[in-house]
Amino acid sequence: MPFTLHDRLFVLTGAGISAESGLATFRGSGGLWNGYRVEEVATPEAWLADPELVWRFYSMRRRDALAAQPNIAHIALAEIEQQLGNRFYLCTQNVDDLHERAGSQRVHHMHGTLFESRCVHCNVPFPDKALYTAATDLPLCLQCNAPVRPHIVWFGEIPLDMEGIYRELDRATVLLVVGTSGSVYPAAGFVHIANQRGIRTVYVGPEEPLNAEAFDETVLGSAIVALPTLLKSLSS
Numbered sequence: 001m002p003f004t005l006h007d008r009l010f011v012l013t014g015a016g017i018s019a020e021s022g023l024a025t026f027r028g029s030g031g032l033w034n035g036y037r038v039e040e041v042a043t044p045e046a047w048l049a050d051p052e053l054v055w056r057f058y059s060m061r062r063r064d065a066l067a068a069q070p071n072i073a074h075i076a077l078a079e080i081e082q083q084l085g086n087r088f089y090l091c092t093q094n095v096d097d098l099h100e101r102a103g104s105q106r107v108h109h110m111h112g113t114l115f116e117s118r119c120v121h122c123n124v125p126f127p128d129k130a131l132y133t134a135a136t137d138l139p140l141c142l143q144c145n146a147p148v149r150p151h152i153v154w155f156g157e158i159p160l161d162m163e164g165i166y167r168e169l170d171r172a173t174v175l176l177v178v179g180t181s182g183s184v185y186p187a188a189g190f191v192h193i194a195n196q197r198g199i200r201t202v203y204v205g206p207e208e209p210l211n212a213e214a215f216d217e218t219v220l221g222s223a224i225v226a227l228p229t230l231l232k233s234l235s236s
């Protein structure tokens with residue numbers, strides 16, 4: 001048993017947890033970056049060079065996420081949160097809203113959220129599910145008329161509320177990481193921080209992540225099979 005109901009659980013999820021909901025992961029064949037270069041759609045420079053292409057990319061992702069449903073791995077996390085209450089913290093690199101739709105409440109989207117946008121000047125995120133696919137469609141701020149961008153943390157930008165994340169990591173007794181390749185920092189470094197603190201670390205996913213050697217335990221399997229089983233053993 002890697003942990004118990006007395007633990008304080010910090011969960012980090014990546015694209016793999018939404019894979020069985022039909023949302024493409026980023027890397028590997030058929031991945032989201034296939035056909036796109038990261039520098040073309042997910043950097044501040046890309047936005048300055050071609051906002052229409054950037055909005056087309058994120059509109060496609062909005063459309064796909066709107067059509068997707070949470071799977072039993074998202075639901076298993078929401079259920080364990082019910083039991084752990086504020087001893088549960090979910091930090092996700094995902095920008096979809098499947099954790100929330102599964103019932104999770106303590107969710108932090110460190111890379112932003114697909115269904116919010118923000119004015120580049122006012123910088124205040126607001127809910128937005130619209131699809132912007134043509135140059136004539138691109139949204140402008142109602143207050144100041146400046147361009148509105150996706151509320152997404154792009155490569156070269158700082159993830160949201162790192163202070164809050166480190167505070168939670170500092171008081172957790174277990175780090176559970178699900179469905180992430182361990183290739184993007186700072187998230188890929190959480191396991192090293194956990195190791196320095198001597199807390200238990202568990203990885204769940206169908207293949208070893210790049211930082212696999214840092215984990216105490218690796219449970220190989222799809223999140224929809226391995227995660228509910230792992231969390232059930234915790235609550236039984």
Ligand code: APR
Nearest residue numbers: 014015016019025026027093179180181184205207222223
């Ligand atoms: N269940 C669990 N994990 C899975 C499943 C599944 N059914 N299918 C695939 N995976 C795993 C893969 O083995 C891989 O390790 O999901 C991981 C997906 O890795 P990436 O595509 O690299 O996604 P992620 O780690 O979330 O990317 C991190 O990189 O591109 C940026 O900002 C983007 O948040 C993203 C960040």
